[in-house]
Amino acid sequence: MIGFEIGARDGLARSGVLRTPHGSVRTPALMPVGTQGTVKGILPSTIRDLGYEMVLANTYHLHLRPGEATVASLGGLRAFMGWEGPILTDSGGYQIFSLAPTRRLDEEGVEFRSHVDGAVVRLTPEKALEIQRALGSDIAMALDECPPDPTDRPSVAAAVERTLRWAERTARARGNGEGPAVFGIVQGGVHEDLRRSCAEALAGIGFDGYAIGGVSVGESKETLRAGIEASARHLPEDKPRYLMGVGLPEDLALAVARGIDLFDCVAPTRNGRNGLAYTFGGTVRLRNATNSRDPRPIEEGCDCPACARFSRAYVRHLFRCNEMLGPILATLHNLRFFARFMEAARLAIAEGRFAAFAAGIPDRWGAVEPEDPGDPAPD
């Protein structure tokens, strides 16, 4: 089980501590994404050194491979992946609707073909919880239905209704026994009234925390903001709120400003592997020729292992040569950048100046530096 203590408020923003059986997490916090039981290319001890206290893993991927029975036989996911801190697991809903080549949905659950080997797999709310319990997750997500975007309103409304019925079954399946804390997931697409009714209904069921799903799927900034607001303001004040799959710095700021406590995002890792670095001055395309003799680190003043030792010129060289160390260094830097960003956000809340902090963040991370057209393709 978990506890959540809000230490400071600043407008709707709050900073606090999420307590889990395997350690505390200062919030607002971003979780690095460890889909398959590994944050790509980075040792777990390094993840902690970079300033992270909780990681995300995926039920869908780990169920397909190596299977929760294997993970459980090896002491659970923490022992398996060598991460000593708490773990939050996604329920698999999002992945089934975005990764599986085919699926068949009914009231009982969802049947899909594995993207790994084509095997038919069936997931129900009860099964999703059981897998997450077997993995040894600290915080489990209820299985939800994630309609693709865009979807017509009646279909979104039906998905919300099913998500709520599945949330009730998840709560029943959980009982009062041992196991992870459980979060319900607010759906409702771009429809504020659907998000509100979903949030209120989930609160009525009662969860340890609440996630907001189905956002950051390409909608406008205004729609994103409205979706977060419509969800967050109707969730219990004293429980942690988790915005799934967000986000870039300016999205993190606008969500924290609306009372969100937890985030996960692949941007630091995936974009790092592709040669895109984040700095407080904006993004840097590490492959671009402008870096070819640049002796500066990726970001001046950054305390990450990449900036401590290596020049932009060297990192560019690594990317041009397809050397593994390039993606590794960029990932190390990006993870540290996002950790520093969240540290700065927490401090701003504690000091009552979050609005100024958020206002000082121009929208500079969405419009990324373009790739150098003259730069040869990776070879």
Added chain:
Amino acid sequence: MIGFEIGARDGLARSGVLRTPHGSVRTPALMPVGTQGTVKGILPSTIRDLGYEMVLANTYHLHLRPGEATVASLGGLRAFMGWEGPILTDSGGYQIFSLAPTRRLDEEGVEFRSHVDGAVVRLTPEKALEIQRALGSDIAMALDECPPDPTDRPSVAAAVERTLRWAERTARARGNGEGPAVFGIVQGGVHEDLRRSCAEALAGIGFDGYAIGGVSVGESKETLRAGIEASARHLPEDKPRYLMGVGLPEDLALAVARGIDLFDCVAPTRNGRNGLAYTFGGTVRLRNATNSRDPRPIEEGCDCPACARFSRAYVRHLFRCNEMLGPILATLHNLRFFARFMEAARLAIAEGRFAAFAAGIPDRWGAVEPEDPGDPAPD
């Protein structure tokens, strides 16, 4: 410049210290291969932690990309790649004859097409030394001609003659100025008399050390042994001897027994990336299904960062999922295994029991564990 002090002898085997302007190297020593200015996937600080004191880099690759002028403008290769210790650079001869799609050889030098972009590049003994000086190498290799194997005896003899003329030009080009120590390279294929005359002629020119090239190219163990012997016994006793591109544990042992001091080999890194781990008990195919629930580390009693924390089952999972951390962990383990192996060899020499040490090494690393035929292809 370098110094070389032999501290202990045991038969022909010797242990000692190679002193360079950037640190000392206990010998016999294996150098990790950092072809493009990076030991693939591993931070330089970790290379040192794993027990290595000198690394190898390649003139051919670094000349083509990013170019020695770029490296020099960034403070030389040590600063560029973030490695604080000494660096030995290969001259490019071997790579030109094994990697370049076409080449044209004449007395002056060799012209070849870059495997990167097809550009025509010309290398001479003088140019090869100049590049290595610009890179800031501690130990440079003289450019040699490496005939492909098998080659008829007259052609090998001609290659030896050209290698010797190029060695003389390298010695002249070096003069008495600043710059790296320089090693000549013994060629001669499988012909003991050619190797002997080459070694003696190089010794007559006088180098800071001597390398043995053109071995470990698929010949039998007996031929390898004879080639090492025929080269090493005619080289000056007080200078370091470097066996290029070797090797596996039993080859390292037989070469150390014949007076070799330095080695480089891609086996720890390349084979690690491909899922083959080395242990004192033999090789382990990390992808094989037998590891699927094995809670043991890759090697019991190993003090590497992989074995300290991760099970074979987890490493296998990473390889099956094509996760970067799999190759990284296997490389960390293999590098540490080879460092421990060389530490054991040095200790055995110091304690006068190297023959027993070498005899205790069965030929178990050449015949690697077969790949599991039932294991699905990487997906």
